[in-house]
Amino acid sequence: MNTLIVDVKRNSLDDGPGIRTVIFFKGCPLSCVWCQNPETKLATQEISFNKEDCMNCNKCFEVCEKGAIDPTSEYRIDRDKCNLCGKCIEICPNEALKFAGKEYDIKTLTTLVLRDKVFYDNSGGGVTLSGGEPTLHMDYIHQLLKEFKKENIHVCLETCGYYNREKFNNLILPYLDLIYFDLKIFESDLHKKYCGVSNNIILQNFEDLIKNQQVEILPRIPLIPNITARTKNLENLRNYLQSLKIVKIGLLPYNPLWLSKTKSIGVKANYNRTNWLEKEEKEVIKKIFSSFEFKDF
Numbered sequence: 001m002n003t004l005i006v007d008v009k010r011n012s013l014d015d016g017p018g019i020r021t022v023i024f025f026k027g028c029p030l031s032c033v034w035c036q037n038p039e040t041k042l043a044t045q046e047i048s049f050n051k052e053d054c055m056n057c058n059k060c061f062e063v064c065e066k067g068a069i070d071p072t073s074e075y076r077i078d079r080d081k082c083n084l085c086g087k088c089i090e091i092c093p094n095e096a097l098k099f100a101g102k103e104y105d106i107k108t109l110t111t112l113v114l115r116d117k118v119f120y121d122n123s124g125g126g127v128t129l130s131g132g133e134p135t136l137h138m139d140y141i142h143q144l145l146k147e148f149k150k151e152n153i154h155v156c157l158e159t160c161g162y163y164n165r166e167k168f169n170n171l172i173l174p175y176l177d178l179i180y181f182d183l184k185i186f187e188s189d190l191h192k193k194y195c196g197v198s199n200n201i202i203l204q205n206f207e208d209l210i211k212n213q214q215v216e217i218l219p220r221i222p223l224i225p226n227i228t229a230r231t232k233n234l235e236n237l238r239n240y241l242q243s244l245k246i247v248k249i250g251l252l253p254y255n256p257l258w259l260s261k262t263k264s265i266g267v268k269a270n271y272n273r274t275n276w277l278e279k280e281e282k283e284v285i286k287k288i289f290s291s292f293e294f295k296d297f
């Protein structure tokens with residue numbers, strides 16, 4: 001069984017306890033306008049172009065039989081003409097062109113992950129399933145988690161919460177140790193406007209997990225100026241979390257570096273905040289969540 005994975009990142013200290021390997025699955029059912037990992041959004045393979053690594057040698061232009069390379073364009077590739085043959089990637093001398101998304105079978109991925117088992121054991125770490133949205137790959141992940149559990153590896157799932165609950169509860173939940181569950185916008189119509197779907201399924205899934213108490217859950221809120229990080233939205237989310245007796249949350253500060261990643265896969269961004277959160281903005285947010293436990297940001 002194979003699935004598309006964008007990256008397997010070793011030695012991460014930011015995606016759960018201890019030292020972790022993070023697996024970024026490809027494809028997401030949401031389409032958040034600020035997506036921090038835009039190269040994981042589409043469920044199919046893509047090519048990314050990193051302008052900073054390009055030496056302007058034009059070898060890609062010469063090798064492309066489809067006329068899909070335009071050296072004068074900041075996006076470089078005409079994605080309507082490209083058939084993903086990979087010849088430009090092979091010839092590029094500085095890895096400015098790369099595939100976003102590579103097929104991994106369960107055995108290869110398990111072997112990769114097990115290389116660092118000693119670090120997981122010594123640091124209280126493990127593996128984090130991220131993306132994209134890992135739950136788009138439920139059957140694959142079910143098989144993968146069975147292998148991880150044989151080796152007693154701690155598993156954390158990062159999810160947007162938009163999944164089939166019955167399938168999730170059967171195939172994935174029993175193998176998890178920790179869930180980072182993202183909550184973005186409380187108002188359903190605005191959730192649909194900025195994330196592409198209403199939040200009804202997400203909130204129902206979240207409440208089901210809280211009710212079941214089968215696994216540790218950390219709700220996380222990405223702080224996107226003028227979208228999620230509006231006072232009204234944050235107060236609504238705070239009240240909602242308090243009503244569920246939740247005391248600990250994750251607050252994820254806005255990171256504008258996603259804008260260059262978006263350009264690298266030929267997509268025009270619909271949101272253009274280029275600076276990080278200001279100190280004053282952070283203070284307002286911290287005050288709203290002052291009754292909760294959270295890591296400073």
Ligand code: SF4
Pocket residue numbers: 047063064065066067068069077081082083084085086087088089
């Ligand atoms: S992958 Fe193939 S078709 Fe696409 S731009 Fe590169 S050489 Fe051209």
Ligand code: SF4
Pocket residue numbers: 053054055056057058059060061088091092093094095096097
């Ligand atoms: S082959 Fe690579 S380095 Fe050369 S022009 Fe193309 S993208 Fe740039």
